[in-house]
Amino acid sequence: MSSRIPLRRTLGLGATVLALTATLAPAAHAGSSRHADASGDVRVVQYYSDQTYRDRGADASARAGDITALTVHYAPDEVRVATAMRAQPDVWAARIRTSRGSLVYDLRYRDGRTMLQRNHRYVTCAGARVTPTPRGLVGVVPSRCLGRPARIRVGVLTLTEGHRSGPSRFVSDDALTSGVGFTRLAPTLGSWITPH
Numbered sequence: 001m002s003s004r005i006p007l008r009r010t011l012g013l014g015a016t017v018l019a020l021t022a023t024l025a026p027a028a029h030a031g032s033s034r035h036a037d038a039s040g041d042v043r044v045v046q047y048y049s050d051q052t053y054r055d056r057g058a059d060a061s062a063r064a065g066d067i068t069a070l071t072v073h074y075a076p077d078e079v080r081v082a083t084a085m086r087a088q089p090d091v092w093a094a095r096i097r098t099s100r101g102s103l104v105y106d107l108r109y110r111d112g113r114t115m116l117q118r119n120h121r122y123v124t125c126a127g128a129r130v131t132p133t134p135r136g137l138v139g140v141v142p143s144r145c146l147g148r149p150a151r152i153r154v155g156v157l158t159l160t161e162g163h164r165s166g167p168s169r170f171v172s173d174d175a176l177t178s179g180v181g182f183t184r185l186a187p188t189l190g191s192w193i194t195p196h
Contacts, residue, residue, distance in 0.1 A: 031196025032073045033154075037175050039086065042066045047168040062171045065089030065158030067136075070175040072154045074193045078127070078142050081107070081154055083175060085136040089158035092130065094139050095187050098149035105146060107139045116141065143195070151194045155187030 040060035045053050069084040081094045096105040106117040109130035116128045125145035131138050146152070156175040161168070176188040 031075070031193065032071065033190055033193055034072075035070045035176060035190065037067045037069060037173070039066060039068050041177075042171045042173045044169065044171055047170065056169075059171060062160070063087040064160040065092075065171060065173050067156065067158060067173045067175045069136075070154075070156055070190075072190065072193060074143075074152055074195045076143060076148075076195045078140055079146065079152060079154070081139040081156060082133075083136045083138075083156050083158075085158070088132060088137070089160045089173075091159040092137050092139075092156070093158070093187065094154060094156045095189065096141065096146065097153045097189055098146055099151045099192070100147050100149045103147065103149070105141065107141055109137060109139070114139075116145070151192040153189040153192055155189040157185070157187035159185075 040058070042059055042062040042065060044056040044059045044062070046056055047053055063086040065088075066086040067083050068086060069082075071080075071082045073080040073082075079096060081096075083092070090110065092109040094107045096107065097103070098105070102119070104119055106115075106120075107128065107130065108115045108117070114128060114130045116123050116125055123145075125142060127140065127142040128145055129140055131140075143149075158173045159170050160172075161170045174188050176190055
């Protein structure tokens with residue numbers, strides 16, 4: 001009988017650890033998330049020939065690519081990423097990180113073309129598309145293209161180019177940051193979302 005008590009204690013301790021781990025894991029939203037982004041928070045960035053970037057501050061007058069809202073819906077058959085913007089950007093990029101290891105997908109839209117990358121390599125998948133709307137852009141990726149992950153995180157970044165003498169200048173907006181200086185060419189990712 002004394003051999004069962006340590007086993008019960010071990011099982012009880014294991015159950016307690018499991019319960020605590022579950023409460024500490026990041027919460028996943030069921031099906032969708034919505035974020036309102038500040039208007040006028042587009043960052044001016046200069047790019048130099050030595051491949052360095054310098055943030056030159058916000059430009060409240062810049063309209064192209066100024067994201068005002070991000071909505072993500074994760075249904076069993078597709079992921080839909082919608083952004084409302086003050087005006088269309090030159091480049092729109094949605095990053096989708098899956099719960100399946102280190103898989104990262106980038107859905108990009110430039111010059112009327114949609115491109116999909118998996119871990120920085122171009123891939124094709126029927127149904128992956130980005131469509132302009134009167135209020136912004138909507139990107140759709142079929143869930144089968146992502147391997148039907150249990151959950152995803154999504155972020156969106158826009159870039160609009162403008163050249164002046166000297167270094168190249170562009171403006172950028174990250175849907176999930178406001179007033180934060182430009183640091184990289186990758187969007188901030190939102191909370192985990194599970195399909196509904």
